[in-house]
Amino acid sequence: MTNQDDSFYINKVKQGDLQAYTYLVDKYKNMAFSIALKLSRNTEDAEDAVQESFIKAYHKIDTFAYNSKFSTWLYSIVYRTTAYNLRKNTISTQEITDTTFHNLEDDENTDLSDAEQKRFITEAIDKLPEIESIIITLFYLNDNTIAEIESITGLSKSNIKVKLFRARKALKIELKHILKDEIKSIL
Known part of the structure; x- marks a missing residue:
């Protein structure tokens, strides 16, 4: 549409x-x-x-x-x-606490179904701080532009870009952590 x-x-x-x-x-x-x-x-x-x-x-x-x-x-x-x-x-929200994450071995082969991939990505996004979670969702899942996100959130373009950069890094770390735990539970 x-x-x-x-x-x-x-x-x-x-x-x-x-x-x-x-x-x-x-x-x-x-x-x-x-x-x-x-x-x-x-x-x-x-x-x-x-x-x-x-x-x-x-x-x-x-x-x-x-x-x-x-x-x-x-x-x-x-x-x-x-x-x-x-x-x-005055609802308090919970931030991600500092946790030591371990990297997955680069040579590990994990074939995940689309449903599993979606579940893991959603789980990782949900662990991000609220504003980063929203920005990642709007930008990647809803295909909103930076200008549209600026209009939605009231944040500046540069602030959105910084938060998007940080969110991508945090998402990568979180996905590695989640997938490592998933591999351990399978083995």
Whole structure:
């Protein structure tokens, strides 16, 4: 589906067609939930934030001016709503603690299925600090540009690039650690 499809449905919603909004919710609910979950680290809080965000987006859809993709506009609402709820509820989040990671032998051959690869990558991303997890998810899994991520998170482009660099390094280390543990459990 292209951005033109979104425009069609956005215009219908602006004209009062509530059913057209269902299309937009269905299309973007999974990534919206992923962003909220990575930030809040709590399923119930993420669900609440996503629901609140979709309600806010519906009420503010007249302000959407097509200056960016609808997804960028929506995800910025999700991000800010989740962050505000976290501050409001003073929920503390847990950072990754320093752990000694051991490298896998370069010559080890591991043939993983697509499902296993996805599971390991998701597990590693979930262990990253919240903002790095969100940036990695938006950039690689959702194909957002740096400019779109800047719009969503409110971070500067240079800050996003630094966090993306750090996240990639941390992800590589975390994947090596996870795969090493997986190989040990198999053997």
